[in-house]
Amino acid sequence: MIRLEAPFTEDKIRALKVGDMVEIYGLVYTGRDAVHKWLAEGNEPPKAEVDLRNSAIYHCGPVVMEKGKGDRKRYTVTAAGPTTSTREEPYQAGIIEKFGVRLVIGKGGMGEKTRIACEKFGCVYLHAVGGAAQVLAEAVKEVEGVYGLEKFGSPEAIWKLRVEKFPVVVTIDAHGNSLHKEIEASSGAALHGIFAGMKK
Amino acid sequence: MIGPLMKAALAKTLLESLIEIIRKTSTELPDDVVRALEAGKAEEAEGSRGKYAMGIISENIGLAKKKSQPLCQDTGSVLFFVHYPAKIDHALFSKLIRKAVTAATKKGYLRQNSVDALTGKNDGTNVGPGAPTIHAEPWKKDFFDIRLVLKGGGCENVGAQYSLPDARVGAGRDLVGVKKCILDAVQQAQGKGCGPGILGVTIGGDRATGYLISKEQFLRKMDDCSPEPSLAKLEDEVTTEANTLGIGPMGFGGKTTLLKTKIAAINRVPASFFVSVSYMCWAYRRQGAKVSTRGKIEKWFY
Numbered sequence: 139m140i141r142l143e144a145p146f147t148e149d150k151i152r153a154l155k156v157g158d159m160v161e162i163y164g165l166v167y168t169g170r171d172a173v174h175k176w177l178a179e180g181n182e183p184p185k186a187e188v189d190l191r192n193s194a195i196y197h198c199g200p201v202v203m204e205k206g207k208g209d210r211k212r213y214t215v216t217a218a219g220p221t222t223s224t225r226e227e228p229y230q231a232g233i234i235e236k237f238g239v240r241l242v243i244g245k246g247g248m249g250e251k252t253r254i255a256c257e258k259f260g261c262v263y264l265h266a267v268g269g270a271a272q273v274l275a276e277a278v279k280e281v282e283g284v285y286g287l288e289k290f291g292s293p294e295a296i297w298k299l300r301v302e303k304f305p306v307v308v309t310i311d312a313h314g315n316s317l318h319k320e321i322e323a324s325s326g327a328a329l330h331g332i333f334a335g336m337k338k
Numbered sequence: 339m340i341g342p343l344m345k346a347a348l349a350k351t352l353l354e355s356l357i358e359i360i361r362k363t364s365t366e367l368p369d370d371v372v373r374a375l376e377a378g379k380a381e382e383a384e385g386s387r388g389k390y391a392m393g394i395i396s397e398n399i400g401l402a403k404k405k406s407q408p409l410c411q412d413t414g415s416v417l418f419f420v421h422y423p424a425k426i427d428h429a430l431f432s433k434l435i436r437k438a439v440t441a442a443t444k445k446g447y448l449r450q451n452s453v454d455a456l457t458g459k460n461d462g463t464n465v466g467p468g469a470p471t472i473h474a475e476p477w478k479k480d481f482f483d484i485r486l487v488l489k490g491g492g493c494e495n496v497g498a499q500y501s502l503p504d505a506r507v508g509a510g511r512d513l514v515g516v517k518k519c520i521l522d523a524v525q526q527a528q529g530k531g532c533g534p535g536i537l538g539v540t541i542g543g544d545r546a547t548g549y550l551i552s553k554e555q556f557l558r559k560m561d562d563c564s565p566e567p568s569l570a571k572l573e574d575e576v577t578t579e580a581n582t583l584g585i586g587p588m589g590f591g592g593k594t595t596l597l598k599t600k601i602a603a604i605n606r607v608p609a610s611f612f613v614s615v616s617y618m619c620w621a622y623r624r625q626g627a628k629v630s631t632r633g634k635i636e637k638w639f640y
């Protein structure tokens with residue numbers, strides 16, 4: 139098990155390899171379809187609120203409960219599983235390049251454009267366990283803030299989550315490797331083997 | 339037909355029972371599913387990614403139950419399979435089910451998870467055209483049989499339908515061809531359906547009925563097998579062979595790609611030969627109850 143702690147520097151990211159099991163400690167920003175589209179259209183969140191340099195983006199629309207009013211308003215996350223990442227494939231590479239994002243967290247893997255961007259700019263794709271909404275909510279220790287709640291709505295907003303022991307697997311590393319590609323190829327070969335052994 | 343006075347009392351209790359069925363379905367996996375997942379976990383090598391994923395899955399199952407919170411935040415398509423006493427008014431009963439879905443959503447047992455197909459608008463009720471889906475049939479018996487499956491979007495997206503013969507897969511119109519199609523669907527799905535998965539398969543039918551019956555297979559228990567020997571054999575073979583593909587939990591690699599395969603065969607027209615494959619994720623949420631004509635839950639089925 140590898141302990142990956144903020145700040146997420148390029149050195150730490152380049153040291154990770156496909157297949158590594160990792161626990162994340164630090165700040166992650168949630169972002170899904172609306173945010174990715176918005177960023178790709180050339181918008182930028184105010185740096186003081188959302189600093190994407192050396193950051194972690196989590197493809198997740200958390201379920202967040204709100205307590206109290208005004209200054210005493212507090213948020214807690216009751217479910218925080220990953221959503222399917224491929225929907226962000228058209229935008230992700232550009233966002234990694236422009237903002238210097240170091241970790242992309244989600245599920246289901248991503249495609250070639252993202253794989254190449256990870257290699258070029260020093261980023262990794264980390265696969266969380268799909269459906270593990272409760273375990274991942276437990277790993278969220280604090281909601282530090284939210285950006286774009288009005289603009290994007292609660293599930294699509296950028297939530298700033300302080301996480302500890304957040305469990306993931308590296309499935310695309312910063313050296314051009316993709317576990318998704320490898321397993322797709324090996325399972326494809328295995329399938330052909332089975333087909334070849336079948337009676338017609 | 340049941341009189342108006344009795345109707346009000348029945349409606350109230352029945353509504354509560356329906357909400358409870360939704361709560362239990364969304365927050366607790368049935369024992370037979372938990373056992374199968376534990377067996378899958380035991381298969382994975384110590385220290386492997388497969389073991390790691392299965393460990394997180396079992397921790398999640400425990401937490402969700404303890405906190406009475408949804409297992410997965412995608413609470414899925416809401417699919418009801420129901421039998422009701424013939425004397426009950428069908429329209430009224432369907433209305434109650436929709437009411438229960440909205441109430442369960444308010445209570446947080448279901449996420450606001452149903453949007454207008456054209457505008458993408460979410461009115462937060464989980465009720466709209468085609469939502470929830472209610473397959474209801476009257477029967478002569480004096481109780482309700484109410485079953486519910488919550489089917490997540492990720493796994494629904496990797497379902498597949500084949501029209502045989504299929505040249506890409508090299509599948510002819512026989513059981514060998516059927517098996518090739520099913521295994522192809524598993525390989526195509528990779529980890530995207532949040533495996534280890536459970537397959538519901540229909541051989542035959544028209545396209546719509548094929549998929550419908552494939553979903554109904556998810557009402558079967560994990561350890562049963564098809565009463566038709568050739569299908570029972572095929573179910574076992576598919577599971578065993580799929581587990582040699584090395585896709586593993588979440589597509590991380592490993593031994594447990596599928597937990598079970600459930601196959602049904604229904605008549606087809608001679609011109610068509612469909613194989614319809616529905617993929618269910620590890621968060622296999624199904625529950626059901628025998629409910630009395632007073633609306634009380636008398637027994638859980640799973």
Ligand code: SF4
Nearest residue numbers: 269410490492532619
């Ligand atoms: S496929 Fe299943 S486990 Fe995965 S996110 Fe969807 S509902 Fe949850």
